[in-house]
Every structure is written in C-alpha cells, then in structure tokens.
Amino acid sequence: MIEPSEVNAQARKKENENMKFRAFLKNHADEETLDKQFSKWHQKLFEGYDCSKCRNCCKMYSGSVPKEDIRKDAEYLQMTEETFIKRYLCLDSITGTFETIHTACDFLQKNGECLLGDLKPESCVKYPYTDQPERLYSLYSVLEAVEVCPVAYEIYEQLKNEYGFKRLR
Numbered sequence: 001m002i003e004p005s006e007v008n009a010q011a012r013k014k015e016n017e018n019m020k021f022r023a024f025l026k027n028h029a030d031e032e033t034l035d036k037q038f039s040k041w042h043q044k045l046f047e048g049y050d051c052s053k054c055r056n057c058c059k060m061y062s063g064s065v066p067k068e069d070i071r072k073d074a075e076y077l078q079m080t081e082e083t084f085i086k087r088y089l090c091l092d093s094i095t096g097t098f099e100t101i102h103t104a105c106d107f108l109q110k111n112g113e114c115l116l117g118d119l120k121p122e123s124c125v126k127y128p129y130t131d132q133p134e135r136l137y138s139l140y141s142v143l144e145a146v147e148v149c150p151v152a153y154e155i156y157e158q159l160k161n162e163y164g165f166k167r168l169r
C-alpha cells in the first residue's frame with residue numbers, strides 16, 4: 001500500500017493517466033460489473049488497513065456535520081448544542097450544512113481517532129465511497145479520492161490492471 005504521505009504527489013504525477021483511465025471506463029465499463037469490481041477491491045484493501053495511521057481525509061478536508069446530528073453529538077460530548085456549534089462549527093450558507101471551523105477537521109485527535117467516535121458523520125463513514133453504487137457516474141469524485149486516500153489510490157491501480165489498461169510512460 002502506498003504511504004499516506006506519498007499519495008497526493010504520486011496521484012498528481014499520474015493525473016493524465018488517471019484521467020485517461022476514467023475516459024476508458026466511461027467508454028468500456030459496464031455499470032454493474034464496475035460496482036462489483038470497486039466493491040471487491042474496497043473490501044480487500046480496507047481489510048486490515050489501519051486508518052488511524054493515515055487520516056489523510058480528516059487532515060485534508062473539514063468535517064461536515066448534518067443538522068440532524070447536532071443534538072446527539074452535543075450530548076455525546078456532554079455539552080449544549082449551542083456550545084458544540086460555537087466551539088467546532090460554522091454554517092455553510094450555500095449548502096446549509098455545518099462544517100468544522102478548521103481544516104484539518106476539528107474532531108481529529110492526536111492519536112488519529114475521531115472525537116465523535118461511533119457518531120462520526122455518515123459522510124466520513126462512507127469515505128472514499130468506493131463501495132457505493134453507480135461509480136461509473138461518480139468517477140470524478142473517485143479521482144479526487146485517489147489524490148487523498150491511499151486505499152482509493154490502490155483500488156484505482158488494481159482496476160487498471162483488471163482492465164488491462166496500458167499505463168502511460
């Protein structure tokens with residue numbers, strides 16, 4: 001597995017190749033088959049991978065907390081909703097969602113754990129979305145994840161092998 005510290009630089013070097021493979025998939029891949037392939041590599045490569053040693057996603061994005069999570073998150077941290085919002089969040093007026101004030105995410109702890117524990121937002125649980133349906137229509141978001149997430153990077157490389165995609169020199 002590629003090191004978390006190297007994934008962004010390596011993915012950028014392969015930007016052209018990765019875009020070409022995206023176009024290849026759009027033209028040649030079957031939607032259902034591709035979802036199964038993504039899902040297979042997702043299970044295989046995340047199995048036994050310790051995300052707490054990486055946390056690139058938490059470091060490179062702010063956390064996004066849906067309004068409906070605020071009450072239980074505040075309860076979990078034993079504070080009022082007002083204090084919770086004031087301490088950690090700001091409202092994105094365009095999307096209407098709460099984002100953490102800072103990037104890296106304010107809930108990221110020094111030990112790599114999330115302060116929200118099992119209550120972490122669904123978007124964080126699902127990241128990098130490589131086992132979600134309809135990947136054929138979300139390949140740009142896959143490409144974004146390939147620049148951040150070591151597992152997404154490796155999944156994309158495995159798919160290139162699986163499709164016999166000729167890499168650029």
Ligand code: SF4
Nearest residue numbers: 051054055056057149
């Ligand atoms: S989901 Fe990806 S980027 Fe996030 S911690 Fe795990 S390996 Fe790293």
Ligand code: SF4
Nearest residue numbers: 058063105108114124
């Ligand atoms: S809420 Fe937790 S899991 Fe989500 S980005 Fe922040 S630290 Fe990471």
